[in-house]
Amino acid sequence: MSDRLARVTLLRLAEPGDTVMGRLVASYGPEAAVGQIRERALDPEFTRWFVSSHRRSPAGSQDGQPAARLARMLASWSARLETADAARDLAEGEWGGARLVIPGDPEWPTQLDDLGDSRPHALWLHGEADLRFSCLRSVAVVGSRAATPYGTHIAAEFGAGLGERNWCVVSGGAYGVDGAAHRGALAGETATVAVLACGTDVAYPSAHHQLFAAVRSQGVLVSECPMGAHPTRLRFLVRNRVIAALSRGTVVIEAAVRSGALNTAKHAIALNRHLAAVPGPVTSENSAGCHRLIRQGTATCVTAPEEMIELVGAMGADLAAEPRGPVLPRDQLDPETRRVLEAMPARIGVGPATIAVDAGVDLETVLSCLGGLAAAGYVERGSRGWRLRPEHP
Structure with a gap:
């Protein structure tokens, strides 16, 4: 089995962001990792690492739990391996117009290596744009799915403003802020990247079928899920790490206190990426999460695309003009x-x-x-x- 086929297989075996599988692949390589799962026998050294790093207490009755947990994970991977067909997945993906990129390929964004053991094993891409080149100058725009008219207006303005200045917009293709940011970016000629929580052949939400078609023609759809995979709540949260890792910085536009957009913000912080937030009305619950980020000093307050570019751009070269009143x-x-x-x-x-x-x-x-x-x-x-x-x- 080649490295490429092994990585296609891994997309079927483990859920995105599985750090245990990530450590197994990092330690032994994709082909050897699949081989151990096929044999239903992990390397003893790996088992010792897992038990020691997941032990709840130095000694006592809890010691056997990590080993049992790893055994259950191995059983789950093995069960999925029985139905996995890497050659078929690769052929179906390419037949549908998608392409697979893996670490080491020219189009692979090396900034994803910052994710460590949670780095995707491979990515399915569907679109005209080059992912690596597009993400060299990119900003993640995220926010509430249930966005207010204010939120969708600001998101569209940021999408269009970033695109006009040749900055790629990275978002999740969801309702609300995501969709508005993509549409704003599509108004120009700069690529936009939509990171999905499902296969690139699955239009979710279905109402964004035309939007995804437009992204494919001017940008690129990205997914670490195999073809035909449908979204789950966990996949939505886990894909946020990819959105944060691909971009130079993340701006949050409208986020409630329990918004999924704040999950992306946490990933941006953990990855040492720039984080910004757009303020909203103090009476709006949809902006409460943004205000908290700003108040805690976690995010920089920005009110225009130029200010976001100043935050993530080259020092001294991408300065935003100071706002001035009208000249009388x-x-x-x-x-x-x-x-x-x-x-x-x-x-x-x-x-x-x-x-x-x-x-x-x-x-x-x-x-x-x-x-x-x-x-x-x-x-x-x-x-x-x-x-x-x-x-x-």
């Missing part, structure tokens, strides 16, 4: 003229001498400024003196 015509006035203008009454006209006292300048300065202010439409002269025009610029 009076901002172009020199300081003395502005002081004269500020001293002008709004209703009752006054003489130049009074204006000079209020403005703190000499009379000659006031007289030289009044002509220019009148010509610009700021002030007018009435029967009783100078005053502001009712609708001055």
